Amino acid sequence: MTECPKGDHEFPDEDDTGAHCDEHGVTLLWHGPPITPEDFAPEPHGRRSAPPAPRALGQHPH
Numbered sequence: 590m591t592e593c594p595k596g597d598h599e600f601p602d603e604d605d606t607g608a609h610c611d612e613h614g615v616t617l618l619w620h621g622p623p624i625t626p627e628d629f630a631p632e633p634h635g636r637r638s639a640p641p642a643p644r645a646l647g648q649h650p651h
């Protein structure tokens with residue numbers, strides 16, 4: 590278990606993703622896997638009518 594930084598006790602809530610102390614309002618998150626570009630990709634179902642990328646129009650990059 591991990592000790593709460595604001596109190597002399599262990600986190601009552603702790604799992605693989607992090608720990609949380611309701612009493613002190615402290616939340617710790619463990620380091621997860623590295624962030625990949627895909628994590629920044631927009632959600633497919635949240636997408637509006639996005640303009641086509643320049644490359645899709647056949648324009649030369651230079």
Ligand SMILES: [Zn+2]
Pocket residue numbers: 593594595596598610611612613614615
């Ligand atoms: Zn605490």
